[in-house]
Amino acid sequence: MPLNITIIGAGSRFSFGITADLIRDEHFTGSTLALVDPDERALDTSTRIVNRMVAESGADLNVISSRYRDEVLPNTDYVLNSIAVGEPFARERDVAIGEEHGIYQPTSQTVGPAGYCRGLRVIPHAVEIAKDVAETCPNATIIDLANPLAAVCRSMIRESGLPVVGLCEQWAVTKRFFAKALDVDEQELELNSVGTNHLTWAIGLEHNGKEILEETIEDLHRPERKDLLGEVPVSARIYKAFGVWPTGTEEHIAEFFNYFLTPETNGGADLGMRIRHTSEEQWDARWEERESWASDAPIDHLLGPSGENAVEIIAALEGYRDPLDEMVNIPNNGLIDNLPHEAIIELPGRVVKGGVEGISIGPLPMAVREILSRRVTQQEIQIDAALSGDRDLALRGLLFDDQITSLEVAEQILDASLKANEKYLPRFL
Template identity: 30%
Template sequence: MKVQPTKIVCVGAGSYSFGLTTLVSLLRSPILNGSQLILVDKNEAHLAIMVELISWLNDVWDAGMHIDAYTHHRQALKDANFVINAIEVGPREGLWESDFRIPLKFGVRQPYAENSGPGGFAHAARNITPIMEIARDMENLCPDAWLINFTNPMARICAAIHRHTRIKVVGLCHQLSAGYAMVGKALANDLNIMVPDFFTSTHASPRYAASMFFTYFQAVEKVKIIAAGVNHFTWMLNLTDRKANADLYPLFRERWQALPENFEPLTRRVFDAFGLFPIPGDEHLCEYLPWVSDPVTKPWEKYELELYEWSDHEQSREDQWSSLAQAARDKANPEEFVPNYSEGAQEVIESFLTDGHLLWEALNIPNQGQITNLPLDAIIELPGTIAADGITGAQIGELPEGIAELLRREITISHLTVDAVLYGDRKLALQALLLDSVIRDMDIAQKILDEYLIAYREQLPTFWE
């Protein structure tokens, strides 16, 4: 289907996690043929590599896109129809490790430190300021554009944009794939799914990633999951056979219990306690729970929770850029290095343009009553339909009250974090930490906050104005 060419701006086009995958999927779309594709990244070296690669692929695939590039988003935004955001205040791994180690000096041991806990506060605070600059410039230069967000912490970033600007925002995340992979492992014999022996965890490590995604790609063709909650903290409400539409949840419960007990042990305990299966896998799930950071019982050892492999991922990032630079020079066979899947921006944009009424299974959007016992306007994650007139989230109704209470606390912390950063309000920042389940002492919370604000003074200017 041919549509009027559109203007797409990718801010953070040099993103390690989302940049190349997103840009390649846009180029491969016949619907977007002839559109404007503007790449933005403040890292001039990475931007130059990406521009050379994308321009070459544009020619090789005859995508007909008009490609340009800038080092500042303001140069690119005028009259944009879609803005894809994948920026990250860096250095990502170094700052993430610092987010973990600063509280550790005061005896606070976080289970992961990316999206919740004190580390989630610091991570969100650093990214909110530059992303709000993008959103506010959009209000002036392309007020009707959609902002498609990939940056974490997803719910907090989307909440900042929704609560404090007029920009329409939707967040996309692929963590539902972990849920599909775990379902695929449990139902492997029933659904004829091949599961590698080394698929032993959903943790974000190169040791597990290939086997997890291999299982996911098979499972998603055979089963359908309906999950809802907040990003990285969603719960499987329904599980059905895609062809027969048969309810597979009872069989899954039975098969899950038969899996080895050391496979996602925290997920297992939470599933038993709350009656619904948590989607994200142990390492993301652990961030939002009150029972995994006790310094005496050390439950992270019992559940074998792994920290992010900061040095390994930093090296992987450097290796990727070396490989991409080499590919750009050699004009190698694209199929040897470009990803063959999409992060979702392509499909979402296509459905907006074609009025496609696409059902997407994990959208981060404001709650307009779809989940009745979560706050209105809070950013929730759930399935939704994308059409020319916007996004309509699926009607979920009430979540079990115990689960809803866990989610409500995370939403409250999210809103306190956003408002604290935007207003430079240290009392709200302290409240955000005090509500977090990792914190057990008011004085310690204050010390962590003070040290974060000093360590990240350059990235957190609102607290020093």
């Protein structure tokens, strides 16, 4: 049966990967893909690219687009949220404000002052989307791809009551590293990890059904493996300190702690990290590239598998395929004994027809639990602040960030960020 799938924030790169995956799966024949983005230029460009992809593939996929989600949401089965607010230049300003206070943020998608401010911008819009979905297509499932993912998922669930599943593939970076260490194909490995998005912790690694996590980590610490271990200095040091191996990119992991991104490490550069910047020239070049894809440049590279799993998950939820074992971000609901039930956790799940079932984990080690508990508390305060426009609440949430060095610094960063982002944070005016 054809489905109605809506992407909100269709100007993002996710639109092309999702389109490619829909094209490749015959179960979605005759389905309708609705693209929504308030940015007229972004929407027009993405729509032309997606239409080219469909035409060149010969797929039976209907494509519609609108700047206004209320025009396409009725009868939608799945809503994919990939919004960003004020990007990339709001992020550039936030990162610069942090650097003025000796705080360096390579990704600024989740934590750190810039990641926190990103949440203040995104959460109100995400909640409005969820409420509109609840009103116009209450049987729809929301799949969130927008950052900060855990806070966005929690805000949408809390304020709308709808089911939301968050998806992110950053944990797979560690799987690839372990595959390299073992000299095996990564498809032979099954890595299980648990935590909050962008800071998960390995709880199991299987090779051909055999559990090998502990022996793999022990092998990495042999003297002759020094160079390989040196490729992941943040992960290695976190493991030494807390006894559990973190999963994800070095940049994401480092942002959750105040040990690595310091003036003494040249903002993390001495550890192999770099802060991502987007200049106006780079932004213009990106648009030129997309305009070429929308016109007559080859787009074969867009038609391959995306590496994302949103379409696979929709197929499993619809019963088009066998149950799918996948990392998902869902409410805890007792899966981890010693974290709040309402916390959004990233963990192994099974996607079956009609829903997502998380795997029971039990209690986490005390140190890991405490690290994650701080993030859960911060996310709840961040949501309250974003929705209320309460500066004191926003400050309180920022003070939970481990990169903040003092109350005075927190106040200075917050006030500068609110001023720099006033266009995108009207509730704080």
